Amino acid sequence: MTDPARAVVEDPWPAPRARGPVEATVTLPGSKSLTNRALVLAAVADGPSVVRRALRSRDTTLMAAALTALGASVDTSGEDWRVTPGDLAGDAAVDCGLAGTVMRFVPPVAGLSSGTIAFDGDPHMRQRPVGEVLGALRALGIDVTGEALPFTVRGTGSVPGGTVVVDASASSQFISALLLAGARYDRGVDVRHDGKPVPSLPHIDMTVAMLREHGVEVDDADANRWAVAPGPVRAVDHLIEPDLSNAAPFLALAAVSGGTLTVRDWPRHTTQAGDALRGILAAMGCAVDLGDAGLTVTGPDRLQGVDLDLHDVGELAPAVAALCALADGPSHLRGIAHIRGHETDRLAALATELGRLGADVTEHPDGLELRPAALHGGVFRTYADHRMAHAGVVVGAAVDGVLVEDVATTAKTFPDFAGAWAALLG
Numbered sequence: 001m002t003d004p005a006r007a008v009v010e011d012p013w014p015a016p017r018a019r020g021p022v023e024a025t026v027t028l029p030g031s032k033s034l035t036n037r038a039l040v041l042a043a044v045a046d047g048p049s050v051v052r053r054a055l056r057s058r059d060t061t062l063m064a065a066a067l068t069a070l071g072a073s074v075d076t077s078g079e080d081w082r083v084t085p086g087d088l089a090g091d092a093a094v095d096c097g098l099a100g101t102v103m104r105f106v107p108p109v110a111g112l113s114s115g116t117i118a119f120d121g122d123p124h125m126r127q128r129p130v131g132e133v134l135g136a137l138r139a140l141g142i143d144v145t146g147e148a149l150p151f152t153v154r155g156t157g158s159v160p161g162g163t164v165v166v167d168a169s170a171s172s173q174f175i176s177a178l179l180l181a182g183a184r185y186d187r188g189v190d191v192r193h194d195g196k197p198v199p200s201l202p203h204i205d206m207t208v209a210m211l212r213e214h215g216v217e218v219d220d221a222d223a224n225r226w227a228v229a230p231g232p233v234r235a236v237d238h239l240i241e242p243d244l245s246n247a248a249p250f251l252a253l254a255a256v257s258g259g260t261l262t263v264r265d266w267p268r269h270t271t272q273a274g275d276a277l278r279g280i281l282a283a284m285g286c287a288v289d290l291g292d293a294g295l296t297v298t299g300p301d302r303l304q305g306v307d308l309d310l311h312d313v314g315e316l317a318p319a320v321a322a323l324c325a326l327a328d329g330p331s332h333l334r335g336i337a338h339i340r341g342h343e344t345d346r347l348a349a350l351a352t353e354l355g356r357l358g359a360d361v362t363e364h365p366d367g368l369e370l371r372p373a374a375l376h377g378g379v380f381r382t383y384a385d386h387r388m389a390h391a392g393v394v395v396g397a398a399v400d401g402v403l404v405e406d407v408a409t410t411a412k413t414f415p416d417f418a419g420a421w422a423a424l425l426g
């Protein structure tokens with residue numbers, strides 16, 4: 001399959017430097033996690049629906065294409081995407097790209113089709129974990145061949161369902177995947193986790209909340225158990241919130257420049273894990289205010305180091321690590337062994353690339369320690385990881401001569417990120 005993010009990069013991007021306090025208000029594109037859940041739920045629903053202000057990025061267009069391959073009709077021509085469920089009787093191929101949500105959320109839907117569905121993706125996607133999901137689908141009565149990409153799902157038009165035990169310590173997406181389509185299985189699904197603690201729990205809460213919006217009965221009263229009752233998934237329209245995790249580099253810009261940045265339309269109540277940025281930035285010394293204009297962050301004179309457990313919000317680690325590398329005091333980021341299985345091994349990548357720019361970093365099995373050091377320019381490699389690019393540009397805003405390799409990899413979740421970033425820094 002094609003892998004645009006891995007193209008050889010001749011010209012790394014000179015990350016623009018903040019020459020003074022950045023003062024700006026930004027409107028961010030929609031949430032990847034909300035958009036891709038809304039698309040899956042729409043495809044298994046009992047009628048047509050609309051995903052308003054859908055994020056248009058590589059991960060979400062791959063999801064739309066995957067669901068189309070499975071027989072749904074997804075009209076992505078406007079800002080609001082119209083989804084009409086449909087039955088698939090033939091064979092199909094699904095390109096997962098580097099999208100965890102496509103690789104994990106679509107196979108449980110493929111089990112409901114009546115065809116042979118072949119899954120593959122970018123070269124690195126073959127390394128990312130999915131075997132627990134595939135094993136669970138087999139236990140629920142689906143014919144699945146393979147333990148990782150490439151793998152094949154043979155649907156028979158219905159899935160028995162039932163109780164299944166998985167070890168979701170590598171990714172919360174294993175649980176979300178089994179819940180999203182579970183109501184359409186004959187006996188529903190009763191998913192139990194057995195293993196080290198599940199990371200990114202807010203993302204499972206997001207899945208449960210959205211299922212309930214669709215009229216699906218979910219029992220999550222006990223820790224490490226989620227039961228979805230069999231029944232129809234009601235068609236409902238969704239309005240997608242801005243992507244709060246992708247707000248991280250923008251808010252970080254206020255933090256490192258001593259400026260003030262407002263992200264418009266920041267929800268007062270949300271299931272997005274990225275909302276944790278408010279507490280994280282406050283702990284680093286920023287002034288944080290959630291008001292009618294949105295979320296406003298003002299950077300301090302001196303950025304403080306932090307000791308944080310990011311187990312629930314691992315996807316924020318790259319931008320937070322970049323801030324810690326620029327802080328005045330030592331930092332320890334813990335609880336994030338699972339991010340070694342993200343778009344790249346993020347702990348190794350951050351230790352290597354921040355270290356290359358002069359940061360004093362120690363890599364631990366489950367985190368990073370960073371101590372104050374004088375950073376300098378150089379090439380910051382991104383390993384086809386959008387959030388590595390976010391880390392690189394944050395350092396580049398504060399340090400002369402940082403060149404970010406393959407900044408276009410940000411297209412995974414953010415259209416024209418480099419353009420939006422450059423516009424802020426003039």
Ligand SMILES: O=C(O)C1=C[C@@H](OP(=O)(O)O)[C@@H](O)[C@H](O)C1
Binds near residue numbers: 171199314
């Ligand atoms: O369900 C989701 O939308 C996500 C869950 C999390 O995955 P992990 O549990 O693998 O960290 C998160 O990091 C990812 O960016 C999006």
Ligand SMILES: C=C(OP(=O)(O)O)C(=O)O
Binds near residue numbers: 100342343387413
């Ligand atoms: C881990 C991430 O993505 P994915 O949905 O591909 O797992 C991420 O966006 O940080």
